[in-house]
Amino acid sequence: MTLHDDAVLVLKGYEGGFEGRAAEQVELRQAYLDHLAAHPDDAMWKSCTDGHLTASALVIDPSRGRVLLTLHKKLQMWLQMGGHCEPGDVTLTDAALREATEESGIPGLTLLAGGPVRLDLHAIPGPCTQHFDVQYAALAPADAVAAISDESLDLRWFPYDEVAAVADESVVRLLEATRARL
Numbered sequence: 001m002t003l004h005d006d007a008v009l010v011l012k013g014y015e016g017g018f019e020g021r022a023a024e025q026v027e028l029r030q031a032y033l034d035h036l037a038a039h040p041d042d043a044m045w046k047s048c049t050d051g052h053l054t055a056s057a058l059v060i061d062p063s064r065g066r067v068l069l070t071l072h073k074k075l076q077m078w079l080q081m082g083g084h085c086e087p088g089d090v091t092l093t094d095a096a097l098r099e100a101t102e103e104s105g106i107p108g109l110t111l112l113a114g115g116p117v118r119l120d121l122h123a124i125p126g127p128c129t130q131h132f133d134v135q136y137a138a139l140a141p142a143d144a145v146a147a148i149s150d151e152s153l154d155l156r157w158f159p160y161d162e163v164a165a166v167a168d169e170s171v172v173r174l175l176e177a178t179r180a181r182l
Contacts, residue, residue: 001090003044003085003089003090003091003092003095004036004040004043004044006090006091006092007032007036007043007044007053007092007134008033008036010091010092010093010115010116010134011029011032011033011036011134012033013115014029014115014116014119025118025119028119028120028121029119031121031132032053032119032121032132032134035050035051035053035132036053038050039052043132044085045084045085046084046128048128049126049127049128049129050128050129050130051121051128051129051130051131051132052084052085052128052131052132053085053092053131053132053133053134054082054083054084054085054131054132054133054134055082055083055085055089055092055093055095055096055099055133055134055136056079056080056081056082056083056096056099056100056133056134056135056136057080057081057082057096057097057099057100057109057111057135057136057137057138058080058081058117058135058136058137058138058171058174058175058178059080059081059100059104059106059109059138059140059146060112060137060138060139060140060175060178060182061139061140061144061157062139062182063142064157065159065160066157066158066159066160067080067157067158067160067163067175068081068104068106068140068146068155068156068157068158069155069156069158069163069166069167069171070103070104070149070151070152070154070155071152071153071154071155071156072151072152072153073151073152073153076153077167077168078156078158078166078167078171079167079168079171080135080171080174081099081100081102081103081104081138082096082099082100082103082133082135083099083103083151086098092116092134093111093115093136096111096134096135096136096138097109097111097136097138100136100138102149102151103149103151103152103155104138104140104144104146104147104149104155105145105146105147105148105149105155106140106141106144106145106146106147107141108141108144109138109139109140109141110138110139110141111136111137111138111139112136112137112138112139112178112181112182114181115136116134116135116136117135117136117137117174117177117178117181118135118173118174118177119132119133119134119135120133120135120170120173120174121133122170135174137174137178137181160175160179163175
């Protein structure tokens, strides 16, 4: 099975949303599936200038009521860990876990059960036009110590109630959906 095939299966199985956002998530899921169908050879790769799937994960420490965010080097924004799929990724979950581990420096992360937590389609600077982000949540082990990567300007734990003050709406919605699933 290819990464593309896995993405189709993951998205077909994605129930989507929480509270009042279920309809928006169902529409996004269909947009993702349509994009995958229209780009069978490159929808998973950065080379697809019409947009490509990415995988991300919100690193969360529920025992302490906090999340780990990275200050993205290029975008200068506090975001969840994540990025582009790579040829070695067999599944979207592999890509999300790899990205979360690389960018957080935390070994032993585990993805929250139940598959993706949210979908988020957002515009990006060219030459590609958009990221079809498949968002997961990763549970940090007890007493996890984060280590900044080359991709970040900073890395910091934030209490749940401080996230809205530093991050954009997509990160806030991801945190809300993650907490609802917990």
